[in-house]
Amino acid sequence: MKRKTFISVFFAVILLGFSAYLDSPYSFLNKNYAYSNDQPAVAIPASVESSTNVPETKEKLVKRExxxxxxxxxxxxxxVYKDKDGQIVKSExxxxxxxxxxxxxxxxxxxSK
Known part of the structure; x- marks a missing residue:
């Protein structure tokens, strides 16, 4: 009985260790996705076109007392509505x-000082 418990615990520890290895960045499954501190992450900048239809909100000082x-x-x-060149067309x-x-x-x- 003691031997069965020891074997069961041994295989449970081996199974947990193997699943932890597969989840780690050093695993053969994750070798293409792992980054270290000396390798920058690759990011492709998205080109964003500013829309002229969407207004921008700004706060202006009205009163100071x-x-x-x-x-x-x-x-x-x-x-504030702007045209393609960034000039203010309308402000409501x-x-x-x-x-x-x-x-x-x-x-x-x-x-007193």
Missing amino acids: KEAGYIIETYEEYE PTGQTDTLKYWDYSKNKGI
Whole structure:
């Protein structure tokens, strides 16, 4: 009985070792796909044509005001249409606005140097 258990465990370990070898990059199955650090991966750049129909979104500063030690900036999103040469043909507001509020460090209230 002891011998049967030993043989079963031995073959299980051999089977696990062989399956780990087949899964490794050093396996004869993966030798064409394995890369090391000194070999760069081959990548073919895709040529991308820019479409003139798709608008690009940009945010423009609409308003900047100071209030209670803070600077409050309001940005509005615009759809920008460009031609083949990259010149802006049309710019339309989307109605989407973002507000950014941050502390005004230009004033040195109560801070002595």
